[in-house]
Amino acid sequence: MNPQAGQLNESIKAGNEHVYDMLSTLGREIYFPKVGILSQSAEATAHAKKYNATIGIATENGGPMHLNVIQEKLSAFAPKDLYGYAPPAGKPELRTVWREKMLRENPSLEGKSFGNPIVTNALTHGLSIVADLFAESGDAVIYPDKNWENYELTFSVRRHAELVTYPLFTEHMTFNSDGLLQALLSQKDKGKAIVLLNFPNNPTGYTPGIKEGDAIVAAILRAAEEGVNVVAVCDDAYFGLFFEDSLKESLFGKLANVHPRVLAVKIDGATKEEYVWGFRVGFITYASESKDVLAALEQKTLGIIRATISSGPHPSQTFVLDALKAPEFVEQKEEKFRVMKGRANKVKSLLDSGKYGDEVWTYYPFNSGYFMCLKLHTVNAEELRQHLIHNYGLGTIALGDTDLRIAFSCIAEENLEDLFDLVYAGIRDLEKARKHNV
Numbered sequence: 001m002n003p004q005a006g007q008l009n010e011s012i013k014a015g016n017e018h019v020y021d022m023l024s025t026l027g028r029e030i031y032f033p034k035v036g037i038l039s040q041s042a043e044a045t046a047h048a049k050k051y052n053a054t055i056g057i058a059t060e061n062g063g064p065m066h067l068n069v070i071q072e073k074l075s076a077f078a079p080k081d082l083y084g085y086a087p088p089a090g091k092p093e094l095r096t097v098w099r100e101k102m103l104r105e106n107p108s109l110e111g112k113s114f115g116n117p118i119v120t121n122a123l124t125h126g127l128s129i130v131a132d133l134f135a136e137s138g139d140a141v142i143y144p145d146k147n148w149e150n151y152e153l154t155f156s157v158r159r160h161a162e163l164v165t166y167p168l169f170t171e172h173m174t175f176n177s178d179g180l181l182q183a184l185l186s187q188k189d190k191g192k193a194i195v196l197l198n199f200p201n202n203p204t205g206y207t208p209g210i211k212e213g214d215a216i217v218a219a220i221l222r223a224a225e226e227g228v229n230v231v232a233v234c235d236d237a238y239f240g241l242f243f244e245d246s247l248k249e250s251l252f253g254k255l256a257n258v259h260p261r262v263l264a265v266k267i268d269g270a271t272k273e274e275y276v277w278g279f280r281v282g283f284i285t286y287a288s289e290s291k292d293v294l295a296a297l298e299q300k301t302l303g304i305i306r307a308t309i310s311s312g313p314h315p316s317q318t319f320v321l322d323a324l325k326a327p328e329f330v331e332q333k334e335e336k337f338r339v340m341k342g343r344a345n346k347v348k349s350l351l352d353s354g355k356y357g358d359e360v361w362t363y364y365p366f367n368s369g370y371f372m373c374l375k376l377h378t379v380n381a382e383e384l385r386q387h388l389i390h391n392y393g394l395g396t397i398a399l400g401d402t403d404l405r406i407a408f409s410c411i412a413e414e415n416l417e418d419l420f421d422l423v424y425a426g427i428r429d430l431e432k433a434r435k436h437n438v
Contacts, residue, residue, distance in 0.1 A: 015290030090119025108253030200369030
């Protein structure tokens with residue numbers, strides 16, 4: 001093991017030995033080189049005032065070399081904020097501004113000890129960093145049965161973790177905190193679990209209420225008190241899109257510093273929050289009462305970044321930072337929020353109107369995010385998906401035998417009734433075909 005990795009491990013052990021026990025083999029071995037090309041380049045940037053022949057970019061006229069066919073399209077921004085490499089941790093000002101945003105939007109973070117957000121190449125990259133640092137072959141990764149399919153690739157295929165699921169909803173269609181607790185307690189013999197908390201949930205569009213959120217925190221705390229080291233990961237991809245009475249902030253705030261055996265991690269980003277999907281700007285943030293632990297985890301995270309993508313794209317970080325600082329930002333974001341809320345409310349009013357009845361489908365609770373899910377009672381979800389796309393030109397997502405995910409986020413409010421009319425018609429087509437074949 002490299003001595004620098006060893007030093008980071010000793011810092012984590014001294015600050016919180018449980019966090020050290022959470023690390024994977026890769027997590028223990030990774031480090032960000034203090035003596036290397038990047039550190040030497042940084043030193044030269046600070047002190048080499050005559051010539052700086054260290055960094056691997058081309059320069060011209062005192063700034064990064066660039067092509068005018070590109071710069072003329074981006075003339076609102078200085079070349080220095082576009083073409084050079086961004087630091088592996090991201091633009092410092094962007095990290096500061098995002099942290100301030102987190103504090104404004106998550107009051108429960110007030111007074112908590114948590115690190116500076118580290119820029120990732122959107123949220124999947126952040127989750128991949130978590131997997132690399134903490135997931136080992138056989139470790140349990142716990143999440144509900146209604147989930148984003150990429151979790152399996154990220155944690156199971158890449159890191160050989162064991163996937164443990166529990167029903168998202170109780171029979172009363174509330175969050176199944178007891179199911180979460182039982183899944184956690186089933187890992188007492190291993191003494192470790194990674195929990196993924198994705199709210200608003202993909203695919204259902206569900207966010208728990210305040211009491212349900214407290215029950216989630218209580219379940220994780222109970223597991224910690226019983227000796228389970230819990231990496232509690234808040235996948236806040238759709239953060240802020242809360243349309244009804246639900247939690248309005250991330251559970252990261254309540255999980256931060258809740259117990260020495262709980263490491264709270266927040267994965268979020270501009271991707272969906274600021275409607276810039278292709279910019280690929282996300283963040284990973286750790287909470288710990290130990291400043292040494294936070295510093296060491298940042299260095300290990302930078303080691304993962306350096307070993308994979310080296311650093312995130314500079315232009316998109318500049319664009320996001322510029323937007324966050326713009327006077328019109330809040331007003332424009334609120335305008336888009338109202339559009340999204342209008343679509344969600346329209347879907348719910350259609351489904352509650354009685355037009356379609358409840359014979360062919362019911363719907364899972366949804367109050368936030370981009371999606372909702374129908375539970376089909378009379379036809380197979382994949383058969384319906386195929387029928388809709390080939391006969392009605394309508395694309396949907398089939399999940400298992402019964403669930404059909406519909407992204408209302410990408411359908412204009414005035415077209416939603418037509419969409420659900422087509423889904424209903426497709427179901428009736430399949431029912432008639434089945435009766436005819438019988």
